[in-house]
Amino acid sequence: MSSYHIEIEVEAAKALAKIGEPDRTRIARRIEALAQDPRPSGCEKLKGMSEAFRVRRGNYRIIYTVDDVLTVVNVTRIGNRKDVYR
Numbered sequence: 001m002s003s004y005h006i007e008i009e010v011e012a013a014k015a016l017a018k019i020g021e022p023d024r025t026r027i028a029r030r031i032e033a034l035a036q037d038p039r040p041s042g043c044e045k046l047k048g049m050s051e052a053f054r055v056r057r058g059n060y061r062i063i064y065t066v067d068d069v070l071t072v073v074n075v076t077r078i079g080n081r082k083d084v085y086r
Contacts, residue, residue, distance in 0.1 A: 004035045004066070008075045012063075015078045023058060027078060030057045034073045038066045052076070060084075 008016070008031070016024060033040065039053065046052040046063070055062050061084045063077040077084055 004038050004071045004073045006031060006035050006073050006075065009077075012075045012078045019060065019078075023060060027057050027060055027062065030055060031062060031075060034062075034064065034075075038064075038073045056081075 016027060019027065034055070040055065043053045043055045046054055049063075051065050053064055053066065055064075059081050061077075061079060061081050062075060063084060064073055064075045066073055
């Protein structure tokens with residue numbers, strides 16, 4: 001399996017910067033792991049959003065899309081589980 005390139009949108013990067021330190025490090029590691037396996041066990045395809053997936057990390061969710069042709073994982077949103085889907 002080839003390695004994917006990770007792209008984080010500005011909105012997601014700002015949201016990650018606002019998260020407290022222990023969780024921020026865990027989320028960053030989870031995002032880095034998507035480069036090796038963009039569809040890990042536990043990821044779910046979101047309904048109503050074309051080609052969007054989500055992975056959980058504690059109380060936070062990482063929303064992203066995968067382009068298999070360009071081998072790119074684009075992280076679009078990061079947030080608390082109660083707010084990220086709004």
